Amino acid sequence: MEVFYYLVFGGLAAVVAGLELGKGAKDRVTTSQAFNAFKNNYVLVYSLMMSGDWLQGPYVYYLYRQYGFDKGDIGRLFIAGFGSSMLFGTIVGSLADKQGRKRACITYCISYILSCITKHSPEYKILMIGRVLGGIATSLLFSAFESWLVAEHNKRGFDPQWLSITFSKAIFLGNGLVAIVSGLFANLLADNLGFGPVAPFDAAACFLAIGMAIIMSSWSENYGDPSESKDLMSQFKVAAKAIASDEKIALLGAIQSLFEGSMYTFVFLWTPALSPNEEDIPHGFIFATFMLSSMLGSSIAARLLARKLKVEGYMQIVFTISAFTLFLPVVTNFLVPPTSEKGGSISFGGTLQLLGFCTFEACVGIFWPSIMKMRSQYIPEEARSTIMNFFRIPLNLFVCVVLYNVNAFPITVMFGMCSIFLFMAAILQRRLMVVSDLHKSSTKAQEMIDEDEPLNP
DSSP states (O other), rough: OOHHHHHHHHHHHHHHHHHHTTGGGHHHHHHHOOHHHHHHHHHHHHHHHHHHHTTTTHHHHHHHHHHTTHHHHHHHHHHHHHHHHHHHHHHHHHHHHOOOOOHHHHHHHHHHHHHHHTTTTOOOOHHHHHHHHHHHHHHHHHHHHHHHHHHHHHTTTOOOGGGHHHHHHHHHHIIHHHHHHHHHHHHHIIIISSOOTTTHHHHHHHHHHHHHHHHHHHHHOOOSSOOOOOOHHHHHHHHHHHHHHHHHHHHHHHHHHHHHHHHHHHHHHHHHHHHHTTOOOOHHHHHHHHHHHHHHHHHHHHHHTTTOOOOTHHHHHHHHHHHHHHHHHHHHHSSSOOOOOOSSSSOOOHHHHHHHHHHHHHHHHHHHHHHHHHHHHHHGGGHHHHHHHHHHHHHHHHHHHHHHTTTSSSHHHHHHHHHHHHHHHHHHHHHHHHHHHHHHHHHHHHHHHHSSOOOOO
16 A cells, blocks of 8 residues: 555544644633533443444445445435435434434434344345335434433533533544444454454444443433424424524525535545546545544534634635535546556545545534534424434435436536535525624624613502
């Protein structure tokens, strides 16, 4: 493997270590012992849940190929997963608000364990059922756990600012370190120890079962709106009304869909972008480098949030940088002469793109705790999971369309489209900051008027 890859990985590792070890008083927040115990419990559970997800990633496509399915069959399986998340996500999100977030988190574990079990069957219909279960589980992973955390944090009376500490730590470990270790562990099980491509799914099921046991034994239940008078449709109406009546919520949903849609598209495009002529690239090592970049981003986000910088302000810069990084393949395609030679090592254009993609992954690391912070501020508690899954409808629809047409457009067009979406997210983030500031100003003015009004005799 070329020295270039080691230099990029080593440089990122040194920067991350420096940021973590060099935290000063401004970067640390004094908290209580009770909060630290609560935070550590959640971060442990979240890391186990994410390990169950990350272990599966590297071998899903490979396993389907081993079972003899072609690219079209595999594409339909992936579309089934995202389509399931789109169709059933809002339903399970609403049930989480109604029936309890703890129950929803346990349902995630059960659904994903069953999905892992289906991987033992080479039958297409069984695998399709597994993808549907996986889609439902994904909706719960990105809504129920966060909803439970926010509600439980507030119920226990912790400082609202401390939420960002839990978010940053969960993303740093669960979406960074755990992802790297999971990829290496999956490779160890499947290749080095020779257990085959199903082994990582069995390991994922074990980690999910351990996490479920911790949830059942240590988490208390909380709800959005537990009133018996509200059925499923009523919950949908409450969520839809909140989005339609509050511009801040609608803007937040649009920003999330635009960024995550571009992010999931990038997941499908980075391999052909770096090896357009079947260049020999170390996929696993590059994946680990991306995750290290994400850790760098979450470490930066922790510092920004600890210093109480306005999230709505710095995220405009993050989205703009993201847009430039995903426009890089378009630029390099025009400026760097392409080669027709098959195989070989990564090209000069590929090295430039890899550096840009690492920057994009750092932006992803900043995005997750920051969007969680904004959601905790703007989304009403009574329908939090429902609204968060409403946000995922356009995201999943977009990814399904991209998957269905992935071969219909040149890769530069796809990256250009993602870049435009990210610029749009930056513009909408600017609008969200303006609307939020106006709302705060009007609220403060109204409070001053109320205080100045003489009491009626």
